[in-house]
Amino acid sequence: MIDPVLLRENPELVKRSQELRGESSSLVDEAVEADAARRAAITAFETLRAEQNAFGKQVAKAPKEEKAQLVAQAQQLAQAVKDANHAATEAEAAFSAAVQRIGNIVIDGVPAGGEDDFVTLKTVGEIPAFDFEPRDHLEIGELLDAIDMTRGAKVSGARFSYLKGVGARLELGLMQMGLDRALAAGFTPLITPTLVRPEIMNGTGFLGAHAAEVYYLPEQELYLTGTSEVALAGYHADEIIDVSNGPIRYAGWSTCYRSEAGSHGKDTRGIIRVHQFNKLEMFSYIDPAEAEAEHERLLAWQEEMLQSLGLAYRVIDTAAGDLGSSAARKYDVEAWVPTQQAYRELTSTSNCTTFQARRLDIRHRTESGKTAPVATLNGTLATTRWIVAILETHQRADGSVVVPEALRPYLGGLEVLEPVAR
Known part of the structure; x- marks a missing residue:
């Protein structure tokens, strides 16, 4: 698998490597999009989880008469965190599948072409x-x-x-x-x-x-x-x-x-x-x-x-x-x-x-x-x-x-x- 940071910061280099291999450079665009979706999904999950942790502390300190309503909200938040975690997992799998379709980055000086172009x-x-x-x-x-x-x-x-x-x-x-x-x-x-x-x-x-x-x-x-x-x-x-x-x-x-x-x-x-x-x-x-x-x-x-x-x-x-x-x-x-x-x-x-x-x-x-x-x-x-x-x-x-x-x-x-x- 190629370096995700390199893919994100220098996709043109990855595309040139794909072209030297005679393979599709569009795979690079797909992987970049999948990486962005993965990172967004992870951020959304971590934000919700932090919110859940903070809300849990609020519930623990709340007066008895307010807890029933807060617990219901906590349950809704827990479900949102669970859904976000599932979405992040799916986004990670989608990125992994996309990036694994890209070959290793060819070292400078390797000739372009196929079997007869050595x-x-x-x-x-x-x-x-x-x-x-x-x-x-x-x-x-x-x-x-x-x-x-x-x-x-x-x-x-x-x-x-x-x-x-x-x-x-x-x-x-x-x-x-x-x-x-x-x-x-x-x-x-x-x-x-x-x-x-x-x-x-x-x-x-x-x-x-x-x-x-x-x-x-x-x-x-x-x-x-x-x-x-x-x-x-x-x-x-x-x-x-x-x-x-x-x-x-x-x-x-x-x-x-x-x-x-x-x-x-x-x-x-x-x-x-x-x-x-x-x-x-x-x-x-x-x-x-x-x-x-x-x-x-x-x-x-x-x-x-x-x-x-x-x-x-x-x-x-x-x-x-x-x-x-x-x-x-x-x-x-x-x-x-x-x-x-x-x-x-x-x-x-x-x-x-x-x-x-x-x-x-x-x-x-x-x-x-x-x-x-x-x-x-x-x-x-x-x-x-x-x-x-x-x-x-x-x-x-x-x-x-x-x-x-x-x-x-x-x-x-x-x-x-x-x-x-x-």
Whole structure:
């Protein structure tokens, strides 16, 4: 949720942000009107309640013969206070609904537009060249007996898979490598719940435009998370935390679930876009003044992982219309996938400023002693999809795959993944 004071005092700034996102600026006018109605309703309630308190004292001091008439007036006043309280509650709910339709305020410099309007910030590494026809990751995975989509579909349906043998070891190795680096950077590891309550899912902003991608269990009123970011953000909900000595950082390890609604026919082959995968997510709570610097640090840790794995990649500044409601800026890191002759997103990192913290009521104490929302940031440090780029980039003509040197200790020293004879 955006800052109500900013909405009230600088609605034009909020409108510009909406326009950059390609969304309606009229939502801002509606929210401003709802805020005015909310404040008026609260003032009316507080005025009547003060009048009621003063009248109660008058009744207590009144002579006995006057009390009967005054009590009747007090009862009428009590009903008026009750009605005013109800009106204030409704006005508060109407404002909350209106303001939650507005995305986070986009940070200056984020490009306008949609999915194709990103700006490339850097390109790193050499695009691999082969003296043979490269295989795609699924063909390699089947040669290694590492990926089994057929049985995944048999058991669970389309876009499910088994990672088997070296495939399972490769994913676990990636996750452990990422966790070791997160620990070195001061992150506390968490294995998070993958089912969360509606108020937590809504608080992180995932029930907006992308709600159709979220699995929901209506009888239990629980959502399956598509990223441990949700549970990590909810960890300190309704709390005042201390970030005076620097950020509080968590590394969340979890299985993730996404329905991939609206992606029919897109990346249906292999494990690029599946319904279930594993992920190690960095998450930071920090003083808002330090959020942009922390965003650069998260990006640097992601780049170090990709460079250690010998992957060619680029970093893009995602356009405002492709940010999602919570992010004020998002960097995507896309690795080169040889058989697609294209860069594909492997990881991203988002600066959500105070948007999620306002919705989840996560605060810190400022130097003045008052409380204010913290900033939250997130970024993926390892996930199942990375296997795609690793297999394709490091493949050899005979179907074997060279294990990146930095990853070998996590595979028991294994240097080459060899095809399995059948």
